[in-house]
Amino acid sequence: MNVFINGKNFTIAHSDNQHECVINQALQQFLNEDQQQTTFAVALNSDFVGRADYDNTPIKDGDSIDVLFPIQGG
Amino acid sequence: MSLTIYGQQLDSRLLIGSALYSSPQVMKEAILASGSQVVTLSLKRQNPADNSGAKIWQYIQDIVTQTNGFLLPNTAGCKNAKEAITLARMSQEIFNTDWIKLEVIGDDYNLQPDPIELLKATEQLISEGFKVLPYCTDDLVLCQRLSDLGCEVVMPWASPIGTGKGLMNPYNLETIRLRLPNTTLILDAGIGKPSDACLAMEMGYDGVLLNSAVALADDPVVMAKAFALALQAGEFGYSGGTMPERQTAHPSTPTLDTPFWHQNEA
Secondary structure, three states: OEEEEOOEEEEOOOOOOOOOEEHHHHHHHHOOHHHHHOOOEEEEOOEEEOHHHOOOOEEOOOOEEEEEEEEEOO | OOEEEOOEEEOOOEEEEOOOOOOHHHHHHHHHHHOOOEEEEEEEEOOOOOOHHHHHHHHHHHHHHHHOOEEEEEOOOOOOHHHHHHHHHHHHHHHOOOEEEEOOEEEOOOOEEOHHHHHHHHHHHHHOOOEEEEEEOOOHHHHHHHHHHOOOEEEEEOOOOOOOOOOOOHHHHHHHHHHOOOOEEEEEOOOOOHHHHHHHHHOOOOEEEEOHHHHOOOOHHHHHHHHHHHHHHHHHHHHHOOOOOOOOOOOOOOOOOOOOOOHHHO
16 A cells, blocks of 8 residues: 655555555554654644544555654744 | 743743754753743654654753743644644644644745634634644734634734844834733744843733744853843833833933033023
């Protein structure tokens, strides 16, 4: 399955008999181990997805996922 | 020198940004020197190979712990209400705060806030329980509308972000202060010099939010101290009550029995 994560094309590996992916699969493959332990927040197609919903929010081909981290700001 | 934001009492009237410093260590030293207890920050995309954001985040957390302070996430870069609302919700989850510095930019040239989208986003976020601190222009009616929607704090600009031009339109800012006596007013953006901050406080503003003026100074730590003192001077200047301005000169030294002068006129 191909999605966009932070504006770049990203292929999510999944088993042949898996009909649906959820957002948590994308995050686990996109983020390194350190980042999975850090603070981040997610939006799917510009809508916020709360942490509690990562395992039950389906994604489909062409979806756009934003994974945001704290940075300095004014 | 205390400021109340949405019921939270703070020891300093200065709110300070965490961007543009030459290093995280300089940022930390400058913010601590400023005495501010409110630090603004943001959210951005970051790819797995780049872990620099984690270091900054750790520094900011250290500062907030050390100052017994608060995080004020912003929605910088958002250009419509929908983007700003999404970013506010993401910030709320990450930072565990319902405070949001709401920015919706309407023009890329001067980063001027979009008043229509700002009002839309404010209304929605307040309905969700957010404590909105809207960044807006120095337009009286816009500030009134934001206050009417439930913003206890309104933050008109002094001048466009990062320009350091100071208070472009003191008349507008004074009028907003006069017309919204019960709203917490924080002057946000465009501050360049400590005297700008002092002037805002002399007008009766409740606080100042700045970033570039400290971060881009030759010595940010010294400049942060200068701003802390300027705010204090301005606050005392306001509470002390300035003398009325007069059109003609009045001698300050008593003129009765003045020696020497005028003796040839008798």
